Amino acid sequence: MSTIRKKNEAKILKAASQVFASEGYAATKTIDIAKLAGVPKANVYYYFGNKETLYSAVLETIIEPLLSATHPIETIDNPAIALTEYIKTKLLISRDYPYASKVFANEIMRGSPLLSPEIRQRLMNQSTFLLDKFSQWIAAGQMDNISPHHLLFMIWSSTQTYADFSWQINAVMGKSSLAASDYDDAAHLISQLVLKGCNVQSCGNNTVPAAS
Numbered sequence: 001m002s003t004i005r006k007k008n009e010a011k012i013l014k015a016a017s018q019v020f021a022s023e024g025y026a027a028t029k030t031i032d033i034a035k036l037a038g039v040p041k042a043n044v045y046y047y048f049g050n051k052e053t054l055y056s057a058v059l060e061t062i063i064e065p066l067l068s069a070t071h072p073i074e075t076i077d078n079p080a081i082a083l084t085e086y087i088k089t090k091l092l093i094s095r096d097y098p099y100a101s102k103v104f105a106n107e108i109m110r111g112s113p114l115l116s117p118e119i120r121q122r123l124m125n126q127s128t129f130l131l132d133k134f135s136q137w138i139a140a141g142q143m144d145n146i147s148p149h150h151l152l153f154m155i156w157s158s159t160q161t162y163a164d165f166s167w168q169i170n171a172v173m174g175k176s177s178l179a180a181s182d183y184d185d186a187a188h189l190i191s192q193l194v195l196k197g198c199n200v201q202s203c204g205n206n207t208v209p210a211a212s
Helices: 003-027 030-037 041-048 051-068 071-075 079-096 098-109 117-139 148-164 166-173 180-197
Strands: none
Touching (some): 003 051, 003 098, 030 051, 051 079, 051 117, 079 148, 117 148, 148 166, 148 180
16 A cells, blocks of 8 residues: 555544544535545545445444453453553543544444444454453452443443543543543553452462563
């Protein structure tokens, strides 16, 4: 792929994320995406074909980070560290993909009509993996006998809200956008609530693997 093509596709995807996030799929007009991206409308169709394909491409920019977020749970055998790193990762996704996160949230709230069956299955497999891991920790006495499902939902809601409700959070914080230290504070608090609330034990290997 040429440098020019990659650059134009990135500009269009960034603009599309913002417009889809603010307007929703049905109300979004391709001309508005082109204007925000600073490219001719024809370029949007040249690179992505149609609005639905572009929308799917925007979703893919958040799907892969979301699917990769379980890396700490997969590779760290210390439950306390694994959960802490998972929460950090989820918050970084909200920080780095705020518009795509909102698009994903809106898609889920609509019943995910435009998510491919393959992506839906991969997301379900990931959820099943996390629930099984939580259940294993419970069975091993490494955390209290809590509901794995509601623990998972709580982590999702407390981390993704920093993207999906960014306007409200920024307003309450009195900022135009959050600083890196704000995300660090959030990660620390959420982790402490989860670890102490679920009585998660720190045991096993304390090493955090380097990012691949």
